Amino acid sequence: QERTVTGTVADGTEPLPGVTVIVSGTSTGTITDLDGNFSISVPEGASLTFSFIGYTSQTIPVGTQSKISVGMEVDAEELDEVVVTALGQQQDKKSLGYAVQGVDTEDLTRTGNSGLAGSMQGKISGVDIKPSSGMPGASTQINIRGARSFTGNNAPLYVVDGMPISSNPDFSTGNSVSGADISNRAVDIDPNDIESINVLKGQAAAALYGIRASNGVIIIKTKSGKGQRGGKPIVRISNFTSFETVSRKPEYQTTYAQGFNGAHSQGSSMAWGPLVSDLPDDPTYGGNSQGRPGLYRVSQRERAGLDPWVAPNTYDNFGDYFKTGYTINTSASVSQATEHANYSVGLSNATQDGVAPSTGMDRWNAKGKFDATLNDHFTTGVSANFVTTTITKLSAGNDASLAGVYAAPTSYDLKGIPDSEPEDPYAQIYYRSPTFDNPYWAAKNNEFVESTDRFYGNAYIQYETDIKDNMDIRFKYQLGIDSYTSHYQDIFEYGHRAGAGYMSNYGVTSGVVNSLTTLNFNWDISTDSKFQAIIGNEINDTRKKTYQQDGNSFNFGGWKHITNTNVITANENQRNTRTVGFFASLTYSYRSMVYLTVTGRNDYVSNMPSGNRSFFYPSVSASVVLSEMDFxxxxxxxxLFKIRGSFAQVGQAGDYVDNYYQTPTYGGGWWSNPYPIQYPLNINNNNVNSFTRYTQINDPNLKPQNTASYEIGTDLGFLNDRITLSYTYSRQNVTDQIFAVPLSASTGFSELYTNGGKLHTDAHEVILNVIPVQTTDFNWAINVNFSRIVSFVDELAEGVESIFLGGYVTPQVRAAAGYAYPVIYGSTFLRDDQGRVLVEEDPNSPYRGMPLAGPAGIIGDVNPDFILGFTNTFGYKNWTLGATFEWKNGGEMYSGSNGLTNLYGVSKKTEDRTSTFVYDGYKADGSKNNIERGGANDPQAMQYLYSDVEGNIDEAYIYDNSFLKLRELSLGYKFPKKLIKGTTTLGLSAFARNILIWTALPNFDPESSQGNTNMGGSFERFSMPNTNSFGFGVDVTF
Amino acid sequence: CTDEIMDEINKNPNNPNDVPSRLVITDAMNSSIVSVSNGDYAFYASLFIEHHVGVFNQFYNTEVRNDASVTSATTYNNAWVSSYRTMRNLQDVVDKCSDGGSEAGNFHTLGIAQILMAYNLAVVTDACGDVPWSEALDPINHLRPVLDTQESIYAEVEKLLDEGIANLAKTTTFPALGAQDVIYGLQTNPVDYWTKLGYGLKARYAMRLAHKGKYTYDDVITNVGLSFTSADDEAKYLYNGATSFNPYYLLFTQRDMYGSSKSLDSLNMNEFDPRKAKYFIPHPDNKDTDGNPVFEFAPNGSPDQIQGRYGISSYFNDPVQTTYIMSYHELKFLEAEANERKAAGTGKVIAQAAITAAMTAAKIEQDSITSYLAKVDSIENLNEITFDVKYILKEKYIASFIVEPLEAYADYRRMQSLGESDYIELLNPQTAKFPLRFTYGADDVNNNENVRKAQEKDNGQFVYTDPVWWASPN
Structure with missing residues (x-):
């Protein structure tokens, strides 16, 4: 006999909609409505099972009750354990034979970082996140478990709500010694809209993504309203505002004036001149002999129309230039979960004004996400994101805006003396020759802008049904797009380097269509044995068009448009690629104790040579949960005591095209714009063009590079998981590396794009979570992430010892056989057999007693010994306090700014020019150097050392850049509920980022460097500075 | 997805897979001019032979003979790479226009390519001595070419010139290069001019090797006779100042690393030489307190490292200053030297024609030229100079100041091997560190053990001690 039972399901006082109510042991069931109510008809003696994702299921015997009220409890354990893995599959974490690690929204957004990369720093093991600088929108290198490719892509795949999206920069900074930085496309992601991030670190974890899986995957789930309680719409408004300053300020000498050899010279780039106080005695410029006692004449002031006579003084040129920047992140969202649907709609803005003038970012993100359960079988959903990002930048390296800011003699008043002549704003006034622009002039006149409009999103439909009691299938089809247009402008205004200037407009239109079909099959063979299968197909089609317009030599200043240039050249480039993959995954589990998964994927890629387009990649992983065993x-x-292991093989395709001809160019070497020859060339009153074979030739037998990796690890939980420890060791062996093998130039070509070389990576990762205190009012959690990752170049191509990644002729960043990846290469100190630095012994040489230059060689190892992230969070009643430290130990960089401030004689290190010194080196006979230099009779010794000698030894510019940073510090307070009418919660926070830096690198922030390529983080030269910030946040929900 | 569909997707719409030879040879000419005749070898040779003084950065380091600059493979890499890349393009043209190529029978283009190839090959062997040739430019078969001796390379140069001249004499159905020939394309019969250049180069290289017993001074004279008959014939390049620039001009505007050479002025030029006013002018940034320009010579070998003080050349201000593959005045100097060496006193008249041509090229008024020659006569009459081989070579050295430092550097080394290097006086105090050659390019040193072995000799110090074959004592 059946009867009707009604009731309400709630979490505390909030009714829970969408809870599944099933008559135990049958398939009869219903779902609670918006108010948490249900009504179901049950047979005599039945029990009801209540289940809802994220909550502990409950089974309650009906007995004689006609009304049942159920209080559901959040299942903390289950929430932890379900993780999103490859292709959006949700898996029980225990079942995984490989490491994945997640970061929650709270941990990401605690300090209101507007950049995703920065907000992840220190929070994930096995991941090295290297920002290029603190400039808004600056590029960041993210490498998961080291490198796999010498010169190619080592950045992970980003998947947002199931759709793989572009995250790499569309334009490389090339050698990274000129122009401005170019952002990664990951800059478009708003961390505030992220619900969770899961990082698939190893190749086994990512294997289902096939050819794109080798660098790991960052799976991002944006906020969707799903699982939200209450059924009512929730409005959330938050604002984070912070103020940025330069993180480190170099120390300068203020004793000696501009000039060299002890003499004052106006126009010199150096500060090896006389005592600042002696300037009035200068025979040319001094006022003491010209009736202006105590003053001296500054010719630049004269040009500027100011009174040229001033008293000697020193200036804080560095401090004068930078200002306090700000970042304002505001976001508003509405989300709701009802019985059959959930949605989230949001709008956010990040506005940044950098510490250097003319740098900033403005980003708007609009997003909508909607999921609906249509009936017992069909589910559908759509996710759409629109982003518009504008970034303004400054140039570095050879084009450095900041060269004068970092290296102007302190005797020169960089800020006080106008940057141009009063009658001609394009005739620069500067303390030195116009090899660099005056930084004030550059900020006012040069322009580096990038702007992007982007849409990405996807729609899906899913069908699921039971085939039998113990079998069900689920079919899902998802179609996604990622489409954007970026425009870049690099403008060197009329007057740049005392010339007529030049500009470039360039950009890209990129469209990706991704089609994903998956079929899941679950079969509970018995209560102990379970089987799951996934098969599917993925098609990824990309179309990209880039354009470039270069305009050379403006007619006049003030109109920075390409039609104002005299020589205009244009280019465009189109590239289409398609990858078609078929994949399958089979998992067998026994009693939640033993899990075994095998996967396979076959990819067909268009961008490889005909006949070499199909590749198969397998993986196998297993996990054994010993803690589930009887003993x-x-x-x-x-x-918890789990051990796991996996093996996988994945590839990375090259970008093959047939050999071709192209229009020759004459950049590089000495030349920046204009060049000796530029096509089309007007000669003898005819326009001529020319084509030559492209200097790189492509191997028609190119095959994908292969990464075979295995990892083993263990997960341990103690005291009810109050302490969890996870350790993973992995090894990647990369063979058939695809790269442009440098050819001997006498072949007539520079590179052969082919397979060659081997690279391997050993990675140790430890994650430790400890909750030392957990009471009602107070809790304390510690999270430690340790990574030691060494990528090692086993071999390059035959006869090739090293290959170029970026930099100058010397120094440069390279991959070198027999060394960790990457290394810095350049001229060395000449050393004896025992590796001791030798000094010049010729008594007639001005450089006697100073080091000698040796041949070019490997001079620096970029790899850190380890990286340790360390987070403490404390909660007391409504207060939370969080602090994240990051410690990078070991690793070196080329610090051009340190070396050059010595070379120019402006650094503090060069202040003492009167004491004698003995350079720490050796003589050829093995005795210790005893040649004393400096002192009253040898006044130029230090100038010789820094300017002439070390200036030609790149190794002298190599520095250890170990550091410990307090990445994040935050204090939050959540007001007791409903403080303000209509709100549910109100939170306030105060935070700081990148404060407190301890580093082995003198003067500059170790996280400031050149380049958005694999050389990132290791090479610095007048690069944009990094920043620290202080701010506050407010977070209101209604 | 079939291979055909994937092939279609992977089609490269941006670049051609093949182009006609006339579009390839144009850049071979341009790069021969701006990267070889007037490229880094020329820039550094200017320092070695003291046409200029390096006063800043890289050039300063070379000036003070900082070993790292003079002996390392990276310094001259760009020049090395440009040389072989230019020759690769020429080889491409040769392959297309030879039997079995897509334009077999295009004899005139073939001949031009061969003559330019001979020129480029001679430049690189003059610079570096034994260099890759027989296995060069063929990456399919030789990824790491071996070195060939300079002697065998000069045999190739001769062969290329002879074949080139022969091919230019053939009739062909292929159209002339026209505007794609950026050197002689606008002349009425470009083939005649290229032929003359072929003979001119034969004269130059006969002179280079005459003392090695390969050629006689008569060979020089014979070839001169078949070559240029006036400055209208010379192989020069006209820049437009908008999309093409003389590299010295760019080097000054972008790098500013040369200063006026004291030794050139005070030791080697006649004080009444009207060219001085053009060769040495104040640096535009050097002004006294009243704003008047200040001129200062840079001391050879020991300048202060500073920009904006030492004088420059007026040619640095000329974006369209001509570059020569071979000038008429060089040809006349060769003729003068050969005659003078055969019979003393017979070279002077020809040398006067050479000086006249050189001064005209240096934009000196005819009146000044005439009076210069007269003054030279007058001091000869006072026995202050002797108008002999050394004097002819010295005049050639001065004439080559503008853009022909490669020949000046070759002449100096040739004169060294003849024991006659006192025809000019150099002032750099580190005489033991006069570079006798350039190092090999880093792109070969790093990737080709054959070249690496040669470069590693004495840690690169061989550049001070080992002359190239034709400059070594017999």
Missing amino acids: MDNMDKVS
Whole structure:
């Protein structure tokens, strides 16, 4: 006999909609409505099972009750354990034979970082995140478990709500010694809209993504309203505002004036001149002999129309230039979950004004996400994101805007003396020759802008049904697009380098269509044995068009448009690629104790040579949960003991095209714009063009590079998981590396694009979570992420010792056989057999007693020994306090700014020019150097050392850049509920980022460097500075 | 997805897979001019032979003979790469226009390519001595070409010139290069001019090797006779100042690393030489307190490292200053030297014609030229100079100041091997560190053990001690 039972399901006082109510042991069931109510008809003696994702299921015997009220409890354990893995599959974490690590929204957004990369720093093991600088929108290198490719892509794949999106820069900064930085496309992601991030670190974890899986995957789930309680719409408004300043300020000498050899010279780039106080005695410029006692004449002031006579003084040129920047992040969202649907709609803005003038970012993100359960079988959903990002930048390296800011003699008043002549704003006034622009002039006149409009999103439909009691299938089709247009402008205004200037407009239109079909099959063979299968197909089609317009030599200043240039050249480039993949994954589990998964994927890629387009990639992984086994039942304190292991093979395709001709160019070497020859060339009153074979030739037998990796690891939980420890060791062996093998120039070509070389990476990762205190009012959690990752170049191509990644002729960043990846290459100190630095012994040489230059060689190892992230969070009642430290130990960089401030004689290190010194080196006979230099009779010794000698030894510019930074510090307070009418919560926070830096690198922030390529983080030269910030946040929900 | 569909997707719409030879040879000419005749070898040779003084950065380091600059493979890499890349393009033209190529029978283009190839090959062997040739430019078969001796390379140069001249004499159905020939394309019969250049180069290289017993001074004279008959014939390049620039001009505007050479002025030029006013002018940034220009010579070998003080050449201000593959005045100097060496006193008249041509090229008024020659006569009459081989070579050295430092550097080394290097006086105090050659390019040193072995000799110090074959004592 059946009867009707009604009731309400709630979490505390909030009704829970969407809870599944099933008559136990049958398939009869219903779902609670918006108010948490249900009504179901049950047979005599039945029980009801209530289940809802994220909550502990409950089974309650009906007995004689006609009304049942159920209080559901959040299942903390289950929430932790379900993780999103490849292709959006949700898996029980225990079942995984490989490491994945997640970061929650709270941890990401605690300090209101507007950049995703920065907000992840220190929070994930095995991941090295290297920002290029603190400039808004600056590019960041993210490498998961080291490198796999010498010169190619080492950045992970980003998947947002199931759709793989572009995250790499569309334009490389090339050698990274000129122009401005170019952002990664990951800059478009708003961390505030992220619900969770899961990082698939190893190749086994990512294997289902096939050819794109080798660098790991960052799976991002944006906020969707799903699982939200209450059924009512929730409005959330938050604002984070912070103020940025330069993180480190170099120390300068203020004793000696501009000039060299002890003499004052106006126009010199150096500060090896006389004592600042002696300037009035200068025979040319001094006022003491010209009736202006105590003053001296500054010719630049004269040009500027100011009174040229001033008293000697020193200036804080560095401090004068930078200002306090700000970042304002505001976001508003509405989300709701009802019985059959959930949605989230949001709008956010990040506005940044950098510490250097003319740098900033303005980003708007609009997003809508909607999921609906149509009936017992069909589910559908759509996710759409629109982003518009504008970034303004400054140039670095050879084009450095900041060269004078970093290296102007302190005797020169960089800020006080106008940057141009009063009658001609394009005739620069500067303390030195116009090899660089005056930084004030550059900020006012040069322009580096990038702007992007982007849409990405996807729609899906899913069908699921039971085939039998113990079998069900789920079919899902998802179609996504990622489409954007970026425009870049690099403008060197009329007057740049005392010339007529030049500009470039360039950009890209990129469209990606991704079609994903998956079929899941679950079969509970018995209560103990379970089987799951996934098969599917993915098609990824990309179309890209880039354009470039270069305009050379403006007619006049003030109109920075390409039609104002005299020589205009244009180019465009189109590239289409398609990848078609078929994949399958099979998992067998026994009693939640033993799991075994095998996967396979076959990819067909268009961008490889005909006949070499199809590749198969397998993976196998297993996990054994020892703590589920009987023998451990008595070990109460061990709540989890799992061991896991996996093996996978994945590839990375090249970008093959047939050999071709192209229009020759004459950049590089000495030349920046204009060049000796530029096509089309007007000669003898005819326009001529020319084509030559492209200097790189492509191997028609190119095959994908292969990464075979295995990892083993263990997950341990103690005291009910109050302490969890996870350790993973992985090894990647990369063979058939695809790269442009440098050819001997006498072949007539520079590179052969082919397979060659081997690279391997050993990675140790440890994650430790400890909750030392957990009470109602107070809790304290510690999270430690340790990574030691070494990528090692086993071999390059035959006869090739090293290959160029970026930099100058010397120094440069390279991959070198027999060394960790990457290394810095350049001229060395000449050393004896024992590796001791030799000094010049010729008594007649001005450089006697100073080091000698040796041949070019490897001079620096970029790899850190380890990186340790360390987070403490404290909660007391409504207060939370969080602090994240990051410690990078070991690793070196080329610090051009340190070396050059010595060379120019402006650094503090060069202040003492009167004491004698003995350079720490050796003589050829093995005795210690005893040649004393400096002192009253040898006044130029230090100038010789820094300017002439070390200036020609790149190794002298190599520095250890270990550091410990307090990445994040935050204090939050959540007001007790409903403080303000209509709100549910109100939170306030105060935070700081990148404060407190301890580093081995003198003067500059170790996280400031050149380049958005694999050389990133290791090469610095007048690069944009990094920043620290202080701010506050407010977060209101209604 | 079939291979055909994938092929279609992977089509490269941006670049051609093949182009006609006339579009390839144009850049071979341009790069021969701006990267070889007037490229880094020329820039550094200017320092070695003290046409200029390096006063800043790289050039300063070379000036003070900082070993790292003079002996390392990176310094001259761009020049090395440009040389072989230019020759690769020429080889491409030769392959297309030879039997079995897509334009077999295009004899005139073939001949031009061969003559330009001979020129480029001679430049690189003059610079570096034994260099890759027989296995060069063929990456399919030789990824790491071996070095060939300079002697065998000069045999190739001769062969290329002879074949080139022969091919230019053939009739062909292929159209002339026209405007794609950026050197002689606008002349009425470009083939005649290229032929003359072929003979001119034969004269130059006969002179280079005459003392090695390969050629006689008569060979020089014979070839001169078949070559240029006036400055209208010379192989020069006209820049437009908008999309093409003389590299010295760019080097000054972009790098500013040369200063006026004291030794050139005070030791080697006649004080009444009207060219001085053009060769040495104040640096535009050097002004006294009243704003008047200040001129200062840079001391050879020991300048202060500073920009904006030492004088420059007026040619640095000329974006369209001509570059020569071979000038008429050089040809006349060769003729003068050959005659003078055969019979003393017979070279003077020809040398006067050479000086006249050189001064005209240096934009000196005819009146000044005439009076210069008269003054030279007068001091000869006072026995202050002797108008002999050394004097002819010295005049050639001065004439080559503008853009022909490669020949000046070759002449100096040739004169060294003849024991006659006192025809000019150099002032750099580090005489033991006069570079006798350039190092090999880093792109070969790093990737080709054959070249690496040669470069590693004495840690690169061989550049001070080992002359190239034709400059070594017999």
